[in-house]
Amino acid sequence: MMKCIVIGAGPGGIVATKELLEKGISEVVCLEQAPGLGGVFSRSYDNLVLTSSVTFSMFSDFWVGEGKNHHFWTKEEAVAYWSSYAEHYSVNDHIRFGCKVESVSQGEDEVWEVRLADGESLSCTHLVVAIGNNNVPRFPSWKEEVTEIPCYHSREYTNAAPFKGKNVLMVGGGESGSDVAYEISQVANKSWVSLRETTGWIVPRKRGDHAADVSTHRGIWDLPREYGRKLSPFVLKLERGRKDPVFDALADLNEKVKSRNGIWGIFGTKTLALPKAIAHHGCKVVGAVTRVKEGGKTLETADGVVLEDLDAIVFSTGYLNRAEFMPEGLKACDPRSMYKHIFHPDYGDKLAWIGWARPGFGSQFPIMEMQARYCALLFNGDMKLPEKEEMIRVAKEDEAMYLEQFEENAARIRSLVDYHRYMNGMARIIGCYPPLRSYFFTHPKIWLHLMYGPTQATQFRLRGPGKKVKLAHEIIEKLPISTYNHIVKAGLRGRIYFGLRSLVPPFLRPAS
Secondary structure (H helix, E strand, C coil): CEEEEEECCCHHHHHHHHHHHHCCCCCEEEEECCCCCCHHHHCCCCCCECCCCHHHHCCCCCCCCCCCCCCCCEHHHHHHHHHHHHHHCCCHHHEEECCCEEEEEECCCCCEEEEECCCCEEEEEEEEECCCCCCEECCCHHHHHCCCCCEEECCCCCCCHHHCCCEEEEECCCHHHHHHHHHHHCCCCEEEEECCCCCCEECCCEECCEEHHHHCCHHHHCCCHHHHHHHHHHHHHHHHCCCCHHHHHHHHHHCCCCCCCHHHCCCEECCCHHHHHHHHHCCEEECCEEEEEHHHCEEEECCCCEECCCCEEEECCCEECECCCCCCCCCECCHHHCECCCECCCCHHHEEECCCCEECCCCHHHHHHHHHHHHHHHHCCCCCCCCHHHHHHHHHHHHHHHHHHHCHHHHHCCCEECHHHHHHHHHHHHCCCCCHHHHHHHCHHHHHHHHHCCCCHHHHHCCCCCCCHHHHHHHHCCCCCCCCCHHHHHHHHHHHHHHHHCCCCHHHCCCC
């Protein structure tokens, strides 16, 4: 019997296996149905470029190489990095490729049995599900009425060649949807994007030669989330001031964001693809589809637009949180009902989901690593989960916090979390929250990186279980620091605002 079976050899499964091995848990196997590692990223569309920079996307203790701070990985480059990481930490010795999991069950002795498609069965005391939540496509209900033209999900999309010269509707405007819209708009006869409201808050990957997510730092993101109400119009004004048709399109879309907290009340769409499609390639934005006619050849939208002579529809409408091989009751788990989006209260530390917390801004890979570190500490007996009732209470408290911040977006996207809130919360549980106060006096240069460099994973290696202080110092000192830009200035204004506000009695403060 194995101590742990990890299902999936994408980034979540790789880092989970590595952390378990690093804690001395050698009886672990990682099962991957594909012939190589990389998960859904390795099978995505041809021109995929990650929307978080190399600096943010890297794991905490494996340097990406010199001169790449502001680079964004293609899918091939991301897989190459994960492959090097897996080789460096001897993870490959514990991966079995070509192993499709057929079913999972748990006996009365709490032992998991994992049955493979070839009939083989494996057993373990602890199970990690790291398949991500990009496996079961989600569609709007009206898709069933489309019978006369082909429909595709972005999961099936590879490139725009099949849509050349056609009239195409794209549904959804997240990051992959924006990329799909941009590619198709360049070759289609006519193209539209249907949005229920708008995209997430759009930001460019880069500002000049600098990765824009370098500004996802503590200098601004450690402020109360209500500051998004002041930050958002400030950012919009700057984008309008560029007098650039792409950024005008960006601002038009961002102005439609209805969340009370603006940029901090919705997920980020970190690409200019859709604004470019609108500004340069004639792509039109329409409302949600309300009526299907002629089997989908004609559609009516909520804003009164009639789309005629459609040839194809591409849905970039997300995914369901499902794992079909799991037992009934676990096939569809709500991440918000799980403790820290990882542990089902009924199963404790016997079952962990890694990769079901997706940040609005920031990167999902540091979150996966933090989750993996916590799992390794629990499985090794170094820490214990709270009692079931406490896990349920915390999950409800976290859900209420995210519903307050993200409103409808949190209710609809059950995996959506605030990167800084999530990482800081997990760091405090593990005991690896960076020593900001002491470093201000003892390591001021590193403190500057911690506060005004990207809040990526390495700063959580400075203390506590799994600390690697020397390596962390070496990496952090290589990371970029934000320029003295509008985000830094907004952060300083925010600190002054909340500092002065704290001096005013609550009953005298104006309503937010």
